[in-house]
Amino acid sequence: MRADAQRNRERILDAAEEVFTHRGTAASTEEVARLAGVAIGTVFRHFPTKDDLLAAILKRLLARLAGDAATLGGADGLHVFFRRLVEQAAAKRTVVDLAGVSVPAAVGQLGEAVGELLRQAQAAGTVRDDVRRPEVMALLVSVCQGALQGGWDVELQERTLAVIFAGLAA
């Protein structure tokens, strides 16, 4: 791939993440192009459809989250990750709006990472043994959705997470 093409691809991805995570996926490709400083045609050369572009940034986003999760661990790693993710969701429109687009591989990667955090928390006795990964993921997604949509303040977020953490606790 030529150097300019490589550079533009990165710029477009950065711009797309910025635009879509703030304005939602309804934002126009035109706007992404403008922010990236390229012509609209260039965006479509790199990502033939808008969905391709969405899938690409979702993949990057999930990979980053999985990487984040991998650096955590121990008794409260799961709790830290949970809180961090919810905070992000409330500020931006991260995972939430992108739900329609599916990137199974990337989701799987995140699932693995969360599973590991769960295992460690259970080993440390912070989380009940009969809790499994699927419901943890379900809660994670749900609360991110809720936080984004409801515009929670810090206190509400804390109180809501407190209920969930109590439900997970041994």
Add this chain to the structure above:
Amino acid sequence: MRADAQRNRERILDAAEEVFTHRGTAASTEEVARLAGVAIGTVFRHFPTKDDLLAAILKRLLARLAGDAATLGGADGLHVFFRRLVEQAAAKRTVVDLAGVSVPAAVGQLGEAVGELLRQAQAAGTVRDDVRRPEVMALLVSVCQGALQGGWDVELQERTLAVIFAGLAA
């Protein structure tokens, strides 16, 4: 209001609820008109903008939920209501997609009803005393969102609700 106008208004609301709760709010007004058996112009005569139509069915929906909640009570009224709402959300796109449209009065009414269920559950000792209404509402909305989006099966739904109920329990 003339009799035919009254009749059409009802038909349009019913059709709109059917269409929007199944296809999401992106469905076209055209489709609503077709299902209602009226011309597109008639829809716009009754509801000048699409948002007006969305607000109208959201209001009806919330009022109905509040009515539902009012018939419940006792030790597990809150739990029943919670489960029922999540089941609905998973099947249809009820409250979820309509989040953008705000009908404060209707939301307040539902909040009152949920608050009453919470009070009764606490009186019966089913729910911890330090849990308050806002986080219950937040959890309710979150889980509905998650259920809709994730396409949960029955088991996942049960396991997820189990965590939340455990978190609420005394």
Add this chain to the structure above:
DNA sequence: TACCATAATGAGTCGAGACTCATTTTCCAA
């Protein structure tokens, strides 16, 4: 440097869907 394959450009096409309005139809009060 000269060449050309690769990439960028952006005006233009296309379709979809919200909304309009001149015309026709329907209700209902007198």
Add this chain to the structure above:
DNA sequence: TTGGAAAATGAGTCTCGACTCATTATGGTA
């Protein structure tokens, strides 16, 4: 029954955004 106000009709307008492509520019190689 009938006059006319209220309501319904639906083809048409308008806007917006995804996507195209003929043309121009550019990076890299011989």
